[in-house]
Amino acid sequence: MNSTTETAAPAPTAARKGRRNPQPAAKAKAPQRQRKVHPVLERLFELYPKLFGPRFLPLKLGVYQELLALHPDDFKKEDLKIAMGLHARSTRYLEAVASGAQRHDLNGEPVEAVAPEHVHHAILEVFKRRHARTGExxxxxxxxxxxxxxxxxxxxxxxxxxxxxxxxxxxxxxxxxxxxxxxxxxxxxxxxxxxxxxxxxxxxxxxxxxxxxxxxxxxxxxxx
Incomplete structure (x- = not known):
């Protein structure tokens, strides 16, 4: 029968109206919450995109004190300490350390090797997180x-x-x-x-x- 001549399905009766649909509509997925970036890290990205941008690099030892000395009006000690801790514990930063790349100064120049124990423990943590994330x-x-x-x-x-x-x-x-x-x-x-x-x-x-x-x-x- 031609689809244009098919009759419409009968309207549901009162009994039908009262029944529950055995196939409930799928719930709409809740929108994913974006992870909020610490404002100090946003400022560090503006100041030093080579170090805190899309690609992380191992930082030279003592960079925290250097940042405080160079930017006293931008950072409070405690805020910078918290932000640097978040950065150093991030998976992306640990992967940079685990790669064996050299430590870099604030100009993005390599200045010293990462100590073997730092590379080693970064590797362990990266793979530990990978296992927890994927189960592989x-x-x-x-x-x-x-x-x-x-x-x-x-x-x-x-x-x-x-x-x-x-x-x-x-x-x-x-x-x-x-x-x-x-x-x-x-x-x-x-x-x-x-x-x-x-x-x-x-x-x-x-x-x-x-x-x-x-x-x-x-x-x-x-x-x-």
Missing amino acids: DVRPALRARLMEAIEASGLSREDYMLVVRTQDEASNAVLDEAFAELGERTAKREALQRAFAASGRTVAEFAEMYGMDPAEVSRTLGRA
Whole structure:
């Protein structure tokens, strides 16, 4: 039947009107509340967009005192202290520290390395928050990231353990796993280096002999 000639559905009777709809209409989603930015952080963004803008950078030690000295009319001590604490505990800032990037002055210039223990604890916190947010198993990625941090620190196992070890057994267990895997990797690199030195062949010939990628062999020999 043509849709233009179809009769309209009959009006509901009084009995029908009194029935409840078994499929209640979906509730409208409540509008998401925007997170309010601390006014001091907004002012810091205006003054130093390179540091407090879209991309965060690790800040030099003592920057709080420097900001107070440079902007006595802009910031009260307690307000600045609270705002800087919020900034330093933010996930974005922790990710910047965990990356191993250098600390920067107020001009946005790199001035000093982040201490290995600061990088280490930032990595732990970033992955802890990721797990809480997503529920995913972050242990393998955390272990790999710790291995990178250990190698970048240039410290021996004993010295690294001395500055980063905490009372948290779970964190220490992952750290032990990272050192164990790093030890295995280092042993393989050294074995490859000895085999290459004894072979008397070029990198390309050596790689072909063992069915390996020449570029990977070069990288491994370089690290060893």
